[in-house]
Amino acid sequence: MNGVIVWLHGDSLSPTDPALLANPGAPAIFIFDEPFLAAAQLSFKRLFFLYECALEAIAGRNGSIRRGVVVDEVRAFAAEHQASTVHVTDSVAPRFQQYVAELQTRGLQVVIHHPPTFVSWRGEPPRRFSAFWRRVAEEALRPGSTGPELPSEEVE
Structure with missing residues (x-):
């Protein structure tokens, strides 16, 4: 495996996301984080907004919008695309660093892009x-x- 994927999250849902721009041909994934959503209890309106943003961000490329456990879904998507590298834009969300560390521990290289x-x-x-x-x-x-x-x- 030597391919690349882009992982989008709630802080990076834009067609101008730095990780997307750095990898224009790479498949991209956004995951509705089930454990987080169960705790946060976001409104349907907010969930629909996130869905629309994810659709716009991945438009014109091979992409997927899923729900589940973030690390498991990113790993599965990487395996489907024979990718060993995940590009993602930095986030201040406390769970972001935990996800990155877990992806690295499970054998994926993670490249973090920084937003302007x-x-x-x-x-x-x-x-x-x-x-x-x-x-x-x-x-x-x-x-x-x-x-x-x-x-x-x-x-x-």
């Missing part, structure tokens, strides 16, 4: 989003900032 910096931040993490947004809104919305690009029809 949205805004600069110094100091303690805020306890609420509103406090964060007050400090970074001007930088995030400034023309020419390193924030995400909007499609031309959304820029006014």
